[in-house]
Amino acid sequence: MSNDPLLQPYKLKHLALRNRIMITSHEPAYAVDGMPKELYRAYHVERARAGVALTMTAGSAVVSKDSVPGFNNIHVYKDEVVRWTRDLTDAIHEHGAAVMIQITHLGRRTRWDAEHWLPIVSPSHEQEPAHRAFPKKIEDWDIERIISDYADAAERMQAGGMDGIEVQASGHLLDQFWSPLTNELDSPYGGCLENRLRFTFDVLKAIRRRVGTEFIVGIRYTGDERLPGGLDKNEGIAISHRLKDSGLIDFLNVVRGHIDTDAGLTDLIPIQGMANSPHLDFAGEIRAATNFPTFHAAKIPDVATARFAIASGKVDMVGMTRAHIADPHIVRKIVEKREDDIRPCVGANYCLDRIYQGGAAYCIHNPATGRETSQPHTIERAATRKKVVIVGAGPGGLEAARVCAERGHHVVVFEAANQPGGQLRLTAQNPRRQEMISIIDWRMSQCEKLGVVFHFNNWAEADVVLAEKPEVVIVATGGYPHTEVLSQGNDLVASSWDIISGDVKPGMNVLVFDDAGDHAGLQAAEILATAGARVEVMTPHRSFAPEVMSMNLVPYMRSMQKLNVAFTVTYRLSKVERDGNQLVASVGSDYGDVQQTRIVDQVVINHGTRPLDDLYFELKPSSSNHGEISHDALIDGRPQSIVRNPEGAFQLFRIGDAVAARNTHAAIYDGLRLAKAI
Structure with a gap:
């Protein structure tokens, strides 16, 4: 028995939960043909095996054909989902965890031009800004049909072995009925609060008639939209009481805010640089007002905050969803008193931003998440110990060092700088992104525990590497900024790194x-504007900063709009000339014969990096594989066995930006999948 508040059991109706830590419903977009197949199952099983009490699947599993999946959601309107759900629930139950699913109708929070090309529906014609589609104003027969669809979906999930369901209201069709901003219907479903709630209670009654009184049914909803004219806190508390008093639900999962814009979504689900657990006190108010089982999740990334949430009685179950994307073994490490070994969620939001752009959810620094069928969360020891030399202590090099050391190899790392981190050290200089340094700190801590030897302030030449008598050499030297993109005047520009590092002082009128x-361009622009410069950010593309993605863009825009930074799309800088103490920037366009000029005192270019690969090419002739990697072996997780030079004494590989400019996740993924087979 443990006195830890997080490890205390909890009884929800008849369901015994082994601790107070849960994963709230989220859609990682791993479904295949709308079904939760092998990868989807493996993702949740990994977390169940590690001790989480309750894992909630499928943020927004859709109940109707006109609820068009926005990001590879599960289709619970299909009978075939029962089979795959049963496989999923059986596998999770084998490891002692409970499992539920969130079901919904998205209403206007999607688009019509996919799947069956059916018009989307909502209680008004009001467009949701995030998805930009205009809905049909819902009719009586739509309401009847959707109520039946909810009941059908609930019955399928009960047949699939789920311990319960969560009905999603927040921002979706149910909430669109609740909010005065989106409900323009007449009675009986529009007008006063009682009428606006009628559709929700009709849905819940239909579900109860279908699944009975014992099956667990909860609701995720906003208790305060924080929008002028929307639902306020007083109405949210009133709704909470009505939900409890209805006798139709078994738990409240409360959030605060709105999700119809990127900015609103980011305030509801905060990212790095924003306050931790910003809505926990509000959830506690709902819990105190209703005295009813209350769940909550919103940037609760660390064990201490989660422990406080339970110990203080603010919630009954605490959601650590993105934290479990970063480290699925949180509960196991708490039980084993190894909290220092928990891989931290750094709030980079690579996971959510990817799904909102149509990709699968990946953690920026745990490449095994979302790849549970091919990549390990726990590293196995190698049969034979090898000497591995790694050059570069950025995120990719440190991951390779950590994994090789976990394999039992003797690992030596050379780093030219006086401390680890590479490009992430630059990134973390932004106060909003300083959490990114935890990617480095965690790996350094793990490497030190595993006995990795580090040599800092050491620009490793080939003779230094060879003196170690390595059996494997991994070059993870990263890249350097590339600014030579102009037909004239390349010597007159600075790089984004120059500005971020402080090596070049900001000008006063800057292009x-x-x-x-990527982030470097916006980070440099923000530094310039904060220093008082007039700044124009120009891109040849049709949108700016596409690699930053939606939710990460929000804090930049909030800052730079206040600083009057201008953004210009579809124009390309072609050359820069000096004119006295000014610079003349010539601008054209890929779209046609357009010529413009800008008169500025500084030009900053953000054009990615070129590999720092001199060492790699110097070592290549002496290596046994001449640096060649078998892509098939890399993808399949098999050891690299190519031999080009039988006389070579070591294998040579390079990873991350030492190969080509990519991103942090790519570098770390390179390090894991290469090193795990050494």
């Missing part, structure tokens, strides 16, 4: 030409 579209 930032950003065709890489």
Whole structure:
């Protein structure tokens, strides 16, 4: 028995939960043909095996054909889902965890031009800004049909072995009925609060008639939209009481805010640089007002905050969803008193931003998440110990060092700088992104525990590497900024790194030409504007900063709009000339014969990196494989066995930006999948 508040059991109706930690419903977009197949199952099983009490699947499993999946959602309107759900629930139950699913009708929170091309529906014609589609104003027969669809979906999930369901209201069709901002219906479903709630209670009654009184049914909803004219806190508390008093539900899962814009979504689900657990006190108010089982999740990334949430009685179950994307073994490490070994969620939001752009959810620094069928969360020891030399202590090099050390190899790392981190050290200089350094700190801590030997302030030449008598050499030297993209005047520009590092002082009238579209361009622009410069960010593309993605863009825009930063799309910088103490920037366009000029005192270019690969090519002739990697072996997780030079004494590989400019996740993924087979 443990006195830890997080490890205390909890009884929800008849369901015994082994602790107070849960994963709230979220859609990682791993479904295949709308079904939760092998990868989807493996993802949740990994977390169940590690001790989580309750894992909730499928943020927004859709109940109707006109609820068009926005990001590879599960289709619970199909009978075939029962089979796959049963496989999923059986596998999770084998490891002692409970499992539920969230079901919904998205209403206007989707688009019509996919799947069956059916019009989307809502209680008004009001467009949701995030999805930009205009809905049909819902009719009586739509309401009857959707109520029946909810009941059918609930019955399928009960048949599939789920311990319960969560009906999603927040931002979706149910909430669109609740909010005065989106409900323009007449009685009986529009007008006063009682009428606006009628559709929700009709849905819940239909579900109860179908699944009975014992099956667990909860609801995720907003208790305060935080929008002028929307649901306020007083109405939210009133709704909470009505939900409890209805006798139709078994738990409340409360959030605060709105999700119809990128900015609103980011406030509801905060990212790095924003306050931790910003809505926990509000959830506690709902719990105190209703005295009813209450769940909550919103940037609760660390064990201490989660422990406080339970110990203080603010909630009954605490959601650590993105934290479990970063480290599925949180509960196991708490039980084993190894909290220092928990891989931290750094709030980069690579996971959510990817699904909102149509991809699968991946953690920026745990490449095994979302790849549970091919990549390990726990590293196995190698049969034979080898000497591995790694050059570069950025995220990719440190991951390779950690994994090789976990394999039992003797690992030596050379780093030219006086501390680890590589490009992430630059990134973390932004106060909003300083959490990113935890990617480095965690790996350094793990490497030190595993006995990895580090040599800092050491620009490793080939003779230094060879003196170690390595059997494997991994070059993870990263890249350097590439600014030579102009027909004239390349010597007159600075790089985004120059500005971020402080090596070049900000000008007063600055053109930032950003065709890489990543964080570095915006980070440099923000530094310039904060220093008082007049800044124009220019890109040749049709949108700016596409690699930053939606929710990460929000804090940048909030800052830079206040600083009057201008953004210009579809124009390309071609050359820069000096004119006295000014610079003349010539601008054209890929779209036609357009010529413009800008008179500025500084030009900053963000054009990605070129590999720092001199060492790699110097070592290549002496290596046994001449640096070649078998892609098939890499993908399949098999050891690299190519031999080009039988006289070579070591294998040579390179990873991350030492190969080509990519991103942090790619570098770490390179390190894991290469090193796990050494």
